[in-house]
Amino acid sequence: QKEVEQDPGPLSVPEGAIVSLNCTYSNSAFQYFMWYRQYSRKGPELLMYTYSSGNKEDGRFTAQVDKSSKYISLFIRDSQPSDSATYLCAMSGNTGGFKTIFGAGTRLFVKA
Amino acid sequence: NAGVTQTPKFRILKIGQSMTLQCTQDMNHNYMYWYRQDPGMGLKLIYYSVGAGITDKGEVPNGYNVSRSTTEDFPLRLELAAPSQTSVYFCASRTSQGGEQFFGPGTRLTVL
Numbered sequence: 001q002k003e004v005e006q007d008p009g010p011l012s013v014p015e016g017a018i019v020s021l022n023c024t025y026s027n028s029a030f031q032y033f034m035w036y037r038q039y040s041r042k043g044p045e046l047l048m049y050t051y052s053s054g055n056k057e058d059g060r061f062t063a064q065v066d067k068s069s070k071y072i073s074l075f076i077r078d079s080q081p082s083d084s085a086t087y088l089c090a091m092s093g094n095t096g097g098f099k100t101i102f103g104a105g106t107r108l109f110v111k112a
Numbered sequence: 113n114a115g116v117t118q119t120p121k122f123r124i125l126k127i128g129q130s131m132t133l134q135c136t137q138d139m140n141h142n143y144m145y146w147y148r149q150d151p152g153m154g155l156k157l158i159y160y161s162v163g164a165g166i167t168d169k170g171e172v173p174n175g176y177n178v179s180r181s182t183t184e185d186f187p188l189r190l191e192l193a194a195p196s197q198t199s200v201y202f203c204a205s206r207t208s209q210g211g212e213q214f215f216g217p218g219t220r221l222t223v224l
Binding site: 008034046049096103 | 152153155157160162202206212213217218
């Protein structure tokens with residue numbers, strides 16, 4: 001079993017839709033949970049960063065962490081064509097140099 | 113403040129050749145990381161460093177070596193390049209308090 005599982009998609013939605021992206025994980029030691037956005041031929045950029053369980057909102061983006069279910073989600077409201085990218089979930093503990101494990105990434109296409 | 117810079121941007125190697133991928137950060141971050149990303153896959157950790165003179169292996173270290181003589185620089189050495197090392201390589205850094213990883217723009221390497 002992989003430490004982090006993420007559906008690679010692709011996911012195609014119309015402009016204005018609510019997008020839900022999810023990851024599951026197996027390591028209960030993970031405490032930091034992140035979502036990165038990666039445009040084609042670019043490096044990943046951090047979207048959301050959450051410590052432990054709970055919700056975090058930033059503009060159109062909401063991240064949820066449920067440690068009891070080992071499940072994290074990213075919601076994008078009012079999706080825009082500029083949101084078309086690959087979204088990577090990532091998580092780490094607080095030992096070993098904060099080594100981060102990444103999901104495979106979900107490719108999202110938002111159609112105008 | 114340039115952040116994390118990587119050189120070269122692109123490189124084609126022949127089987128058996130060697131090369132060094134350069135990574136420099138100007139944020140005075142103690143922690144630095146090297147990842148590889150294969151098509152449709154997430155990032156896999158190759159090596160990481162928690163400070164000058166300290167390095168450790170990640171998930172996929174075979175065929176690579178690193179050194180960390182200064183806080184700013186974290187070069188990745190490929191010895192005896194193999195086609196399996198064809199990938200995009202990303203360098204990243206963060207503070208020792210955890211938090212956001214900052215990524216470089218990547219180096220696209222092809223081994224023929």
